[in-house]
Amino acid sequence: MVFKNKKKFSHKINKFGKNKPSKPKQKIKRHVREDEEIKKLQEAYENMPKSSDIKTFDDFPLSSLTRKGLKENKYKIPTEIQKQSIGQALKGNDILGASKTGSGKTLAFLIPILENLYIKKWTRIDGVGAIIISPTRELAYQIFETLKKVGSHHDFSSGLIIGGKNLKFEKCRMDQVNIIICTPGRLLQHMDENPLFNCTSMQILVLDEADRCLDMGFAETMNGIIENLPPERQTLLFSATQTKSVKDLARLSLNSPIYIAPHEKSEVTTPTLLQQNYVIINQEDKITMLWSFIKSHLKQKSIVFLSSCKQVKYIYEIFSRLRPGISLLALYGTLHQDRRMAIYDEFCKRSKVVLFATDIASRGLDFPIVSWVIQLDCPEDATAYIHRAGRTARHNASGESLLVLTPAEEPAMLEELKANKIPINQISIDPQRLFSPRVKMEAFLAQSQELKESAQRAFIAYLKSVYLMKNKKIFNIEAINFDEYAKSLGLVVTPRVRFLQRLRKKKEMQQKKLNGEEIDENNEQDTQSEDEDKDKKKQAKSIDLSALMAESDDDDAGLVRLKRKDHDIEDHDESQTLEEIKAARKEKLITKAALAKKLLKKKIIPNNKIQFDDDGKIIVNTAKQLQSDLAKEYEEADEGGIDIEKARELLREEDKYDRQRFKELVKKKHQDKKKKLKKKKLAEKKESDDEIEDDADDFESGSEPDISWLPDYDKIKAKENGNDEDFNDDSDESPIHKLPKKLYEKKRQASESSLESEIEMPKAKKPKKDIASKLNLIEVEQLAMSLLGS
Numbered sequence: 001m002v003f004k005n006k007k008k009f010s011h012k013i014n015k016f017g018k019n020k021p022s023k024p025k026q027k028i029k030r031h032v033r034e035d036e037e038i039k040k041l042q043e044a045y046e047n048m049p050k051s052s053d054i055k056t057f058d059d060f061p062l063s064s065l066t067r068k069g070l071k072e073n074k075y076k077i078p079t080e081i082q083k084q085s086i087g088q089a090l091k092g093n094d095i096l097g098a099s100k101t102g103s104g105k106t107l108a109f110l111i112p113i114l115e116n117l118y119i120k121k122w123t124r125i126d127g128v129g130a131i132i133i134s135p136t137r138e139l140a141y142q143i144f145e146t147l148k149k150v151g152s153h154h155d156f157s158s159g160l161i162i163g164g165k166n167l168k169f170e171k172c173r174m175d176q177v178n179i180i181i182c183t184p185g186r187l188l189q190h191m192d193e194n195p196l197f198n199c200t201s202m203q204i205l206v207l208d209e210a211d212r213c214l215d216m217g218f219a220e221t222m223n224g225i226i227e228n229l230p231p232e233r234q235t236l237l238f239s240a241t242q243t244k245s246v247k248d249l250a251r252l253s254l255n256s257p258i259y260i261a262p263h264e265k266s267e268v269t270t271p272t273l274l275q276q277n278y279v280i281i282n283q284e285d286k287i288t289m290l291w292s293f294i295k296s297h298l299k300q301k302s303i304v305f306l307s308s309c310k311q312v313k314y315i316y317e318i319f320s321r322l323r324p325g326i327s328l329l330a331l332y333g334t335l336h337q338d339r340r341m342a343i344y345d346e347f348c349k350r351s352k353v354v355l356f357a358t359d360i361a362s363r364g365l366d367f368p369i370v371s372w373v374i375q376l377d378c379p380e381d382a383t384a385y386i387h388r389a390g391r392t393a394r395h396n397a398s399g400e401s402l403l404v405l406t407p408a409e410e411p412a413m414l415e416e417l418k419a420n421k422i423p424i425n426q427i428s429i430d431p432q433r434l435f436s437p438r439v440k441m442e443a444f445l446a447q448s449q450e451l452k453e454s455a456q457r458a459f460i461a462y463l464k465s466v467y468l469m470k471n472k473k474i475f476n477i478e479a480i481n482f483d484e485y486a487k488s489l490g491l492v493v494t495p496r497v498r499f500l501q502r503l504r505k506k507k508e509m510q511q512k513k514l515n516g517e518e519i520d521e522n523n524e525q526d527t528q529s530e531d532e533d534k535d536k537k538k539q540a541k542s543i544d545l546s547a548l549m550a551e552s553d554d555d556d557a558g559l560v561r562l563k564r565k566d567h568d569i570e571d572h573d574e575s576q577t578l579e580e581i582k583a584a585r586k587e588k589l590i591t592k593a594a595l596a597k598k599l600l601k602k603k604i605i606p607n608n609k610i611q612f613d614d615d616g617k618i619i620v621n622t623a624k625q626l627q628s629d630l631a632k633e634y635e636e637a638d639e640g641g642i643d644i645e646k647a648r649e650l651l652r653e654e655d656k657y658d659r660q661r662f663k664e665l666v667k668k669k670h671q672d673k674k675k676k677l678k679k680k681k682l683a684e685k686k687e688s689d690d691e692i693e694d695d696a697d698d699f700e701s702g703s704e705p706d707i708s709w710l711p712d713y714d715k716i717k718a719k720e721n722g723n724d725e726d727f728n729d730d731s732d733e734s735p736i737h738k739l740p741k742k743l744y745e746k747k748r749q750a751s752e753s754s755l756e757s758e759i760e761m762p763k764a765k766k767p768k769k770d771i772a773s774k775l776n777l778i779e780v781e782q783l784a785m786s787l788l789g790s
């Protein structure tokens, strides 16, 4: 693949571009030869042979380089569509080509592209000369591979531009590409976002599977693409089920297109070598039937089509665990792109394998030697049937297809097939050859919660797909036995089908309103609020989707991209004019670039967390702000890009502030630590004081001996000294509680000395009466002894 990685890209460009650098003389000779050839070819276009006269590719006026490419790939005899369309396309006509699946439409548009650019002497510097749009990535890849083979001798460069690949890498190489093969979403993304993308000189536009590209699923994207294309161009549309919608053709501004449909004369619209069968069974028996089929076709290559990604995923997972004895593969839109490509390649290579797939594999894919196509879930319509069945019996090969119908689907579907000239035979199944894997499935589901959830999702997805189908004559959700169907998937308990419950409720309400009956208001409000929620979700989703659109081009990412119209998903009114559609698109389509611009405009910084304090004020985190004047200047200037030197200087400046901030933080931490220590010591001190007080209380309470009868030593001493003013005589309290001043001072100092070393505290004066009460027993005894001694 061109854009798979950088190395490969350059390799292809070189390979597909200049093979060997030629010498100037050789170059001149070559140019002269080319000019002569081009002149001859242009003359030959005037006398283009009739398609009936064309037997081989040599009968077409083609360049020697194209002929060489065709010969090397063993393309000798053109198919009917090639015979009829190549000549007209070479003349420069717009073409609407329709032919059966596998009839060679790819070459019918690739050859004219190569010739058109060759005649115009297109070189790499001329930019985009041709664009081929395909609805799926796998088909784009396949076309790209064919172009590489057939165009290997030309000097053009080509690029595969599909979702799921490195956009950045593609972006910078877009100006080098002459032929673009792309999916719609990715092309529009380049048109919108890539300044290097320029298609103003584009010569030829091809829509492969044109009806699919132009249907509802891609409508908006295609309108966007068409707007960007030059009106003066050649347009080629190809499909097995070609669109004849005048509106579609008007959108593309086709210039007197020539309608070429060789199969229109044919009695059948499907390949003649395709053996088509159908079988009628109940929904709940489908898994048993499929399992039995796989077990009895272990040596063949088959494709099994299911309605949704979730079903494909689950059936693949559970059947892989059941080990049928043949390789199994699964291809669906939600897989990673690289995985999808690997699976596509793997299925191409293998000869004994079963591929479970959604409709992404239904169009255009040219898998070699597929023996069986099984449509386990009924296709949406005859068109979908034709494309799915067309994966087998391609270009002179034979193949078989089996359509599985439920009794409810049978009548209307068969009618539809008949109306589209599709011959199909009913076959019956021998019940004795059916083996049900249900018990084993239940056991696996009991073991694995993940698998169980996958089964539940598959169950809901199928019901949704049936509900969303347009043709209600074929698809009737009421005809399905939910319980039995759930059991057939291995589920013991039937999952709740919420979307259906809601819809039923809504319908009931509407019916009641119509009948003028009273409605339970609560109930109505519930439904309304549910609807509002749904609307909100839808709005949010529509933004997400438009952003995602560029990434996912394919048609089956869940159930979002639908061409059906009678459901809740927003749709365009058929009566809308192109201008209205364009206007609506302009309103609705929000690209990633537009979103980014909006954010920039509103100065919204993504992932920015703002914190508020209790008063609602913004808490500014200075650590995250630029402090230096230099930084502020730099920010204000905002010249775009990064000036490394300036940035370095700025960082140095900011570094100073950071260091300062760090110093302050460390200092504060130390201070906090000190404060904590002080607090702790204070608390300890308080505790010890309390203990002393407690001792005094105990003393007062009489647990210690009462010494109040003892004479007052101080008084006696004072009288002896003739100095009794040291005593506080105003107090009525017992004199024993009054300590001499010196003793009191001594005690106070002793008790506070420990504190003073740590902290400076205001020295509180303690009343004398308290100090007296704080004498312990030993001190009292000492005092008594000294008194007695005296």
Ligand SMILES: Nc1ncnc2c1ncn2[C@@H]1O[C@H](COP(=O)(O)OP(=O)(O)OP(=O)(O)O)[C@@H](O)[C@H]1O
Pocket: 074, 075, 076, 077, 078, 079, 082, 099, 100, 101, 102, 103, 104, 105, 106, 107, 239, 240, 363, 364, 365, 366, 390, 394, 395
């Ligand atoms: N002239 C030819 N001679 C031999 N083989 C051919 C010729 N033209 C096409 N084929 C082969 O036929 C097969 C089907 O061709 P292609 O995929 O172009 O069919 P298609 O019409 O595009 O099918 P679909 O409608 O499914 O897209 C391819 O394998 C291709 O290589």
